[in-house]
Amino acid sequence: MAGPALILRSEVAETFRQIERLFMKRTGKCPKCGSTEILADAKAIDRGDGNWQADFTVATFGKPEALIFKEKHTGTVSAWVCAQCGFTEFYADSPGSLRSPTP
Numbered sequence: 001m002a003g004p005a006l007i008l009r010s011e012v013a014e015t016f017r018q019i020e021r022l023f024m025k026r027t028g029k030c031p032k033c034g035s036t037e038i039l040a041d042a043k044a045i046d047r048g049d050g051n052w053q054a055d056f057t058v059a060t061f062g063k064p065e066a067l068i069f070k071e072k073h074t075g076t077v078s079a080w081v082c083a084q085c086g087f088t089e090f091y092a093d094s095p096g097s098l099r100s101p102t103p
Contacts, residue, residue, distance in 0.1 A: 024080045024089050035084035042079040044090060058092060062100035073098050 044056035055076040062071030
């Protein structure tokens with residue numbers, strides 16, 4: 001008989017598999033309205049003062065508690081947009097670049 005921890009892990013893994021099936025990037029279908037009119041890999045742009053433009057980025061920090069030298073890791077983001085209802089999902093272009101290197 002499987003222990004409670006094993007059963008819970010199995011249930012969590014199944015829940016993640018079910019959620020993953022909803023992602024537009026995997027299915028080519030909008031999870032909100034069901035449309036298959038998906039604009040894939042749209043470039044996300046960040047705008048600032050004076051209409052300044054830059055690629056939209058996300059950041060992680062290897063040492064967030066540090067005052068300086070936080071080991072910042074950044075990456076650009078692309079969007080998958082439903083052309084029917086506008087629902088949008090963002091994905092890191094290079095998710096591996098957001099991880100701290102392992103020693």
